[in-house]
Amino acid sequence: MRGTLVDRYRARLEDSLARYDVSLPWWLPTCTTVMNATGVIAALAQRHALFPPAPIALAGLLILVRFMFWPVTGNLIPPVLGAIAVLIGVPILLTDPVTPDFAPVLLVLLATEVAAIASLTLAITVTCLSIAELIVAQVWNGLSGYPVYIVAVLLGLSGGVTLRWYHRALNAERGKQDAAREQAILAERQRIAREVHDVVAHSLSITLLHLTGARHGLQQDRDIDEAVEALTEAERVGRAAMADIRRTVGLLASTSSGTRPLPGIDDVAGLVERTRAAGLDVRYEQDGDLSVVGASAGLGLYRIAQESLANIAKHAPTASGRVRLRVDAEGTTLTIRNTLPGGAAAATASGSGIAGMTARATQLGADLRAGPSGGYWVVEVAVPGPPQRKADTDTRQEVTP
Structure with missing residues (x-):
């Protein structure tokens, strides 16, 4: 039952990511959600405002509500709306700064998340607004260690962009490998088709010559021995052709189709001799x-x-x-x-x-x-x-x- 629930969750989340043309593994947004929720709870706990009616608790709920969008609708919240919720909630938390403060960490996670799933323009805009909020918080409320937070936000932007381009390159490489594999399969099919065609075409042609000789022997010459000889040779050619076809088709199987070697240059003379014997x-x-x-x-x-x-x-x-x-x-x-x-x-x-x-x-x-x-x-x-x-x-x- 547990495995089934996990599989359903994974399939639903991957489907939601695919709608935004995001190829990130399902566990990555899951971990991001857990980290964001942990950061919000930690920031509220630092301020002793885990529950309303404390005004700061409402800021935490505003940040957390964006994570309820997917369970309710089945779709990921648009990056713009998610960013707005965090950019509104974090300044409310920073009105009561503490040291060290978990609230700026939410801006770091936001910059990373937006850069990984949204456009570069939106990611840079969110990063600039986050840095502006940190500077304002330092000026008005004396946020301690704000340069470190600013560097962390920039690193979050860089990490998100790197992650996005890495997965794009990985998908491109996978596409190339799939195309190469399809071409290899097609080439192998064409090769086997040529082998079967050559074997069947030649064998049928020689068999028809022998059958024609047998028919002439019976209709015109009334020579039963000649007809029997031609039919025997036609039977031999047919059996040899069947063996060649089995060996060629056996190339598709995982098991060996026999130990008889494929024909080579030394067999051309015998091929001509058999053709000549057919008339x-x-x-x-x-x-x-x-x-x-x-x-x-x-x-x-x-x-x-x-x-x-x-x-x-x-x-x-x-x-x-x-x-x-x-x-x-x-x-x-x-x-x-x-x-x-x-x-x-x-x-x-x-x-x-x-x-x-x-x-x-x-x-x-x-x-x-x-x-x-x-x-x-x-x-x-x-x-x-x-x-x-x-x-x-x-x-x-x-x-x-």
């Missing part, structure tokens, strides 16, 4: 030592090759293509080109594949070029990288039908 006329060429290519660059290049081959299978299944991977002292270059049937360029350019490949290339710090060139559709991405570790490495591998 696409594509060749693979390799120059250089692939071992110098990093894992992130290898995965990015693999996905770009995967998306490019999927686009060929989707938009130009009868075209012939070539995948060339070159690693030299300047970096790694992947080139995919295919003959360009009529209309294929427009169809390829209208999809989301190029945007995804461009995003991957940007992440790798690479340059990507995609478009028609001399009767071919060419996708070329150049990843800058360290020089080869083996200067005499010059291996070439070519896979032909």
Whole structure:
């Protein structure tokens, strides 16, 4: 029950603070209220006027009544009204000065409070009026130690302003962190979406090629063995795609999705071979030592090759293509080109594949070029990288039908 009451009090007070665009913690105004009430009671006790009908007791009630505004209305008292109540009540208390006097402490707390929650103009005005009241009290009633009280009021103003700007800077920093976190989440979602898109697009394209081959084998050639072989290969590609999707989606989970590594640069050759086995006329060429290519660059290049081959299978299944991977002292270059049937360029350019490949290339710090060139559709991405570790490495591998 106690926790519930405290939670309700905290929520109500924070809501009231938010209406004034004040981001101070709830306990700070609570402590200020307690300190003000303590100061009023102490000042009245010094003057032996805790209760009416003593005239000075009415000044204490005037100061305390501002703290009843929030419990009654649910809203904080406007800073101007609160300041007026204190600026009227304290001079009445100072008509009967004592040593030491708690009444000037109320002016110190007022300067701090107004500076923390109100405008700087109002805070300076309240501070000047407070200092003027202290000077008048010293001149008329002989207030002892008034220079110390004046310095304390100025320090209260400085502390309130510092507190206000500190919380503004803290809120700004929190806003930046929230924005950065949202951008990081969005970037991660986009990365996983690209992974899923690449896997699904390529796998479906290859599966459709196998299914088309199976249908032709049954309809035209009546070759059941050929159809079964094509269907078996389509099943294998589908299962591999499901494994890749589970592994990619598993990146979102807190538990491991498996120990199978993500594809890399060494898997490009197998990717081309599987695509060629599905009926696409594509060749693979390799120059250089692939071992110098990093894992992130290898995965990015693999996905770009995967998306490019999927686009060929989707938009130009009868075209012939070539995948060339070159690693030299300047970096790694992947080139995919295919003959360009009529209309294929427009169809390829209208999809989301190029945007995804461009995003991957940007992440790798690479340059990507995609478009028609001399009767071919060419996708070329150049990843800058360290020089080869083996200067005499010059291996070439070519896979032909």
